[in-house]
Amino acid sequence: xxxxxxxxxxxxxxxxxxxxxxxxxxxxxxxxxxxxxxxxxxxxxxxxxxxxxxxxxxxxxxxxxxxxxxxxxxxxxxxxxxxxxxxxxxxxxxxxxxxxxxxxxxxxxxxxxxxxxxxxxxxxxxxxxxxxxxxxxxxxxxxxxxxxxxxxxxxxxxxxxxxxxxxxxxxxxxxxxxxxxxxxxxxxxxxxxxxxxxxxxxxxxxxxxxxxxxxxxxxxxxxxxxxxxxxxxxxxxxxxxxxxxxxxxxxxxxxxxxxxxxxxxxxxxxxxxxxxxxxxxxxxxxxxxxxxxxxxxxxxxxxxxxxxxxxxxxxxxxxxxxxxxxxxxxxxxxxxxxxxxxxxxxxxxxxxxxxxxxxxxxxxxxxxxxxxxxxxxxxxxxxxxxxxxxxxxxxxxxxxxxxxxxxxxxxxxxxxxxxxxxxxxxxxxxxxxxx
Ligand code: NAP
Numbered sequence: 001x002x003x004x005x006x007x008x009x010x011x012x013x014x015x016x017x018x019x020x021x022x023x024x025x026x027x028x029x030x031x032x033x034x035x036x037x038x039x040x041x042x043x044x045x046x047x048x049x050x051x052x053x054x055x056x057x058x059x060x061x062x063x064x065x066x067x068x069x070x071x072x073x074x075x076x077x078x079x080x081x082x083x084x085x086x087x088x089x090x091x092x093x094x095x096x097x098x099x100x101x102x103x104x105x106x107x108x109x110x111x112x113x114x115x116x117x118x119x120x121x122x123x124x125x126x127x128x129x130x131x132x133x134x135x136x137x138x139x140x141x142x143x144x145x146x147x148x149x150x151x152x153x154x155x156x157x158x159x160x161x162x163x164x165x166x167x168x169x170x171x172x173x174x175x176x177x178x179x180x181x182x183x184x185x186x187x188x189x190x191x192x193x194x195x196x197x198x199x200x201x202x203x204x205x206x207x208x209x210x211x212x213x214x215x216x217x218x219x220x221x222x223x224x225x226x227x228x229x230x231x232x233x234x235x236x237x238x239x240x241x242x243x244x245x246x247x248x249x250x251x252x253x254x255x256x257x258x259x260x261x262x263x264x265x266x267x268x269x270x271x272x273x274x275x276x277x278x279x280x281x282x283x284x285x286x287x288x289x290x291x292x293x294x295x296x297x298x299x300x301x302x303x304x305x306x307x308x309x310x311x312x313x314x315x316x317x318x319x320x321x322x323x324x325x326x327x328x329x330x331x332x333x334x335x336x337x338x339x340x341x342x343x344x345x346x347x348x349x350x351x352x353x354x355x356x357x358x359x360x361x362x363x364x365x366x367x368x369x370x371x372x373x374x375x376x377x378x379x380x381x382x383x384x385x386x387x388x389x390x391x392x393x394x395x396x397x398x399x400x401x402x403x404x405x406x407x408x409x410x411x412x413x414x415x416x417x418x419x420x421x422x423x424x425x426x427x428x429x430x431x432x433x434x435x
Contacts, residue, residue: 001027001028001029001375001380002024002027002028002029002092002093002372002374002375002376003028003029003031003090003091003092003093003376003378003379003380003381004020004024004028004029004030004031004091004092004093004094004095004368005030005031005033005087005090005091005093005094005095005384006020006030006031006032006033006094006095006097007033007034007078007087007094007095007096007097007098008032008033008034008041008096008097008098008099008344008346009032009033009034009039009040009041009061009072009074009097010040010041010042010043010046010097010099010344011041011042011043011057011061011344011354011357012097012099012343012344012345012346012347012357012360012361013032013034013041013095013097013343013344014032014039014040014060014061014064014065014361015343015344015357015358015360015361015362016095016097016343016344016360016361016364016365017030017032017064017065017070017361018060018061018064018361019361019362019364019365019366020365020368021064021067021069021070022365023365023366023368023369024069024369025069026069027374028069029069029071029380029381030069030070030071031070031071031073031091031380031381031384032065032070032071032072032073033073033074033076033078034072034073034074034075034076035075035076035077035078035080036074036075036130036424036427037074037075037396037400037401037404037424037427037428037431038074038396038401038404038421038427039058039061039065039072039074039398039401040058040061041099042099042354043055043057043058043061043354044058044127044420045123045124045127045128045129046099046123046127047127047354048123048127048155048158048159048170049126049127049159049167049170049171049172049173050158050159050162050166050167050169050170050172052169052170052171052417054354055171057354065398066398071381071397071398072396072397072398072401073381073384073395073396073397074395074396074397074398074400074401075393075394075395075396075424075428076388076393076395078098078317079317079318081388081391081393082384082387082388082391083318083319084317084318084319084320084340085319086387087384088339088340089378089383090378090379090380090383090384090387091378091380091384092339092368092372092373092376092378093339093340093341093368093371093372094339094340094341095341095342095343095364095368096317096320096329096336096340096341096342096343096346097342097343097344097346098314098315098317098346099312099314099344099345099346100312100313100314100327100328100345100346100349100350101120101131101312101314101315102118102120102312102313102314102315102327103118103119103120103121103308103310103312103313104118104310104311104312104313104327105118106118106147106267106308106310108267108268108269108270109268109269109270110269110270110271110272110276111270111308113270113272113274113275113276114138114274114275114276115137115138115141115272115275115276115303115304115305115306116270116276116306116308117135117137117305117306117307117308118307118308119148119152119153119156119307119308119309119310119312120132120312121135122135122137122156122307123152123155123156125137125175125176126159126172126173126176126180127172127173127420128173128175128176128420128421128422129422130422130423130424130427133173133175133422133423136179137179137305137307138275138304138305139179139180139182139183139184139185139305140184140304141184141185141303141304141305142184142185142186142187142304143185143186143187143188143189143301143302143303143304143305144160144185144187144188144189144303144304144305144306144307145188145189145190145191145279145301145303145305145306145307146160146188146189146190146191146306146307146309147191147267147279147306147307147308147309147310148190148191148192148308148309148310148311149190149192149193149194149198149199149200149201149263150199150200150201150309150311151200151201151202151205152309153190153201153307153309154190154201154205154206154208154209155205156307156309157188157190157209157259158208158209158212159172159176159180160180160183160185160188160305161188161209161212161214161215161257161259162180162212162213162215163213163214164177164180164181165213166212166213167180168415168416169415169416169417170416171412171416171417171418171419171420173419173420173422174413174419175422185257185305186256186257186258187257187258187260187302188215188257188258188259188260189259189260189261189262189279189301189303190259190260190261190262191262191265191267191279191281191301192261192262192263192264192265193264193265193266193267193284193292194263194264194284194286194290194291194292195223195225195263195264195286196219196223196224196225196241196244196261196263197225197229197230197233197237197241198286198290199237199240199241199244201240202236202240203236203239203240203242203243206240206243206244207243209247209259210243210246210247212255212257212259214255214256214257215255215256215257215258215259216250216254216255216257216258216259217247217258217259217260217261218247218248218250218258218259218260218261219244219245219247219248219260219261219263220248220260220261220262220263221248221249223248223261223263223264224241224244224245224248227245230242244261247261262281262301264283264284264285264286264292265281265282265283265284265301266281266282266283266284266292266294267279267280267281268280268281268282268294268298270306271300272304275304276303276304276305276306277302277303277304278300278301278302278303279300279301279303279306280298280299280300280301281298281299281300281301282294282295282296282297282298282299283295283297283298283299311327311349311350312327312345312350313327313328313350314327314328314329314345314346317329320336320340320342321336326349327349327350328342328345328346328347328348328349329342329346329347331347333347333363333367334347334360334363334364334367335367335371338371338372339371339372341364341367341368343357343360343361343363343364344357344360344361347360348360394428396427396428396431400431400432401431403430403431403432404421404427404430404431405418407421407430408420408421408430
């Protein structure tokens with residue numbers, strides 16, 4: 001028997017579990033460990049609540065989780081309840097699939113002012129991640145700025161702009177639904193340090209901004225490159241730029257909320273008297289390699305809420321080599337050392353779609369197959385259970401999660417798929433574990 005532990009139950013974790021199950025079948029036992037009592041990581045707390053069709057992929061992970069050889073071991077935190085060295089003693093292979101749940105820091109003056117939040121916090125808030133459910137972002141001002149030109153910036157701007165009715169059918173959590181319903185924000189500026197040809201926004205996601213009930217998107221035509229230059233773009237990007245061109249034709253969208261794109265604007269400081277009041281940016285131009293160069297021409301964008309959507313990083317784990325600059329683990333294509341691996345965002349950084357994790361999982365399963373023998377005599381899950389019981393850790397199983405799931409579905413408002421628990425103690429209670 002082979003024993004495999006996967007840390008993290010998001011897409012990277014479950015695609016790796018699926019690939020290992022496919023390779024080893026009955027000859028391996030696979031434990032998927034998560035620090036939360038609920039599975040699916042980014043699918044539950046990262047993907048936007050109004051993107052339910054993307055979240056449907058969790059059914060595939062559920063099918064893997066319900067296989068006899070695969071187990072979910074929730075509410076177990078590495079470096080608190082157990083460490084990597086202990087897991088390596090118990091398992092033939094340990095795979096780190098912890099994603100990139102932390103914000104890359106916005107390293108400018110004033111970034112610590114109240115009103116400035118990272119996208120991991122803000123997205124975690126509206127998705128009910130227990131770490132961020134109490135964020136309470138200020139929505140009492142009229143102006144917000146969203147820094148970054150990726151899909152997360154689009155998610156954040158869209159969620160800020162939607163009417164309560166537009167959240168019908170989503171699983172946005174109650175506290176965010178209620179706060180957004182009384183939000184005063186009417187002007188949202190999406191700030192990019194480079195230009196329309198350098199955006200990381202995909203066309204489907206960008207098109208959604210053009211279909212909002214009370215919000216209109218606007219691009220300053222002066223920021224758009226000459227139209228003939230679009231021909232050289234990769235087709236997806238060309239479609240996105242075509243959408244920006246459409247947004248530029250509507251001089252002043254006749255809507256209650258405006259979403260303006262401010263390109264060639266490098267954030268340099270945040271100012272305010274005790275809280276954020278404005279984002280100071282400096283005009284940029286692009287050098288011949290496409291990098292943003294500051295031009296010494298600053299101006300202010302009013303904003304009492306500033307959401308920085310500039311990428312994520314993986315938190316380090318004790319005794320695992322870590323690349324601080326890249327915000328991920330050091331590995332040779334996922335092999336940290338024989339028997340220790342990283343996969344998904346923890347391996348490659350926060351890029352790619354959910355599906356990108358599938359080939360990543362297969363690659364890691366192949367490496368495990370190359371590295372480990374048939375039977376090492378390690379204890380695997382028996383040893384883990386004994387150690388966690390000795391330490392008084394309250395493990396949540398997949399069966400327990402199904403209790404939580406049923407309760408979240410039962411308490412959903414009309415038309416919504418679920419009302420999530422946002423607190424670990426509540427989740428454990430709903431699992432039937434505590435009184
Ligand atoms: P991203 O796509 O890497 O975009 C990050 C943005 O932040 C870039 O525009 C980048 O500009 C900008 N940026 C970085 N550092 C900055 C700084 N110091 N000042 C100003 N701007 C800065 O990251 P993301 O939006 O967090 O998305 C992460 C991944 O999740 C992506 O692969 C994304 O496609 C995916 N995702 C997909 C969906 C979806 O499909 N619906 C939704 C959400 C996320 P530069 O280009 O100039 O560096």
